[in-house]
Amino acid sequence: MSLNKVLITGSSSGLGNHLALHFSKKGHEILLHGRNEKELIKIKNKINKNGSNAEYVVADLSNNHELELLCNKAKKENIKILINNAGITCPGLPLKELSYKNIDFMIAVNLIAPIKIINTLNKILDHVININSMVGLEAKKNRSIYASSKWGLRGFSESLKKEEILYKILDVYPTNIKTWPERENAMDINFVLNSIYDAMLKEEEELILDGRKQDV
Numbered sequence: 001m002s003l004n005k006v007l008i009t010g011s012s013s014g015l016g017n018h019l020a021l022h023f024s025k026k027g028h029e030i031l032l033h034g035r036n037e038k039e040l041i042k043i044k045n046k047i048n049k050n051g052s053n054a055e056y057v058v059a060d061l062s063n064n065h066e067l068e069l070l071c072n073k074a075k076k077e078n079i080k081i082l083i084n085n086a087g088i089t090c091p092g093l094p095l096k097e098l099s100y101k102n103i104d105f106m107i108a109v110n111l112i113a114p115i116k117i118i119n120t121l122n123k124i125l126d127h128v129i130n131i132n133s134m135v136g137l138e139a140k141k142n143r144s145i146y147a148s149s150k151w152g153l154r155g156f157s158e159s160l161k162k163e164e165i166l167y168k169i170l171d172v173y174p175t176n177i178k179t180w181p182e183r184e185n186a187m188d189i190n191f192v193l194n195s196i197y198d199a200m201l202k203e204e205e206e207l208i209l210d211g212r213k214q215d216v
């Protein structure tokens with residue numbers, strides 16, 4: 001596989017930020033994305049300092065116009081690898097405590113945006129990596145909307161794999177990840193990054209990273 005350009009949604013923090021550094025160290029050029037421009041500039045400078053190229057786009061994925069601008073930039077840059085990572089994590093509340101606004105926003109960012117981005121970029125992509133969650137495989141209390149978004153993403157992706165598509169899709173289902181050093185009872189970030197990269201190279205379709213079953 002050639003060292004193609006990668007779009008990583010939600011790379012201003014957390015897992016996306018780590019993925020951006022990891023892929024850039026492997027020689028890929030990175031198109032960073034998020035809403036927090038200050039954090040995007042920080043990660044862009046870090047990547048540039050390591051001798052790799054990175055640009056960024058500021059876009060709220062719940063806004064169709066901004067989503068379109070992101071996709072236009074991705075097309076212009078001839079992005080070959082798309083990592084659908086941006087996500088709103090679960091507030092851990094029962095459904096009755098969530099407003100329409102909470103529900104719409106989480107479904108828009110976690111489910112609708114990846115669908116629209118894949119659909120818009122489908123002619124140029126070689127690889128799609130969807131960062132799902134163990135909650136996309138297992139039902140959990142007080143996670144109804146987060147689970148809906150992740151189960152929806154899984155259903156979308158599994159169905160798409162049966163179509164005549166020109167790109168490979170890898171769906172990643174992790175338990176908690178140590179995206180910052182103080183986080184306890186979570187999987188080692190380097191283990192997660194290496195596992196995702198290797199699975200992509202091997203053109204695997206599914207990667208379950210269950211920290212409960214591993215000594216990580």
Ligand SMILES: NC(=O)c1ccc[n+]([C@@H]2O[C@H](COP(=O)([O-])OP(=O)(O)OC[C@H]3O[C@@H](n4cnc5c(N)ncnc54)[C@H](OP(=O)(O)O)[C@@H]3O)[C@@H](O)[C@H]2O)c1
Binds near residue numbers: 015037089131174176
């Ligand atoms: N961390 C874990 O333990 C874990 C476990 C399983 C699955 N996951 C999945 O991994 C992914 C990343 O999680 P994380 O823990 O790294 O989360 P995080 O640190 O909260 O980062 C989320 C990223 O998504 C972006 N984002 C959120 N809302 C957005 C919006 N409306 N428009 C554009 N960008 C938006 C954020 O950027 P801005 O703030 O700049 O907008 C940020 O870069 C998610 O899909 C999550 O479900 C994480």
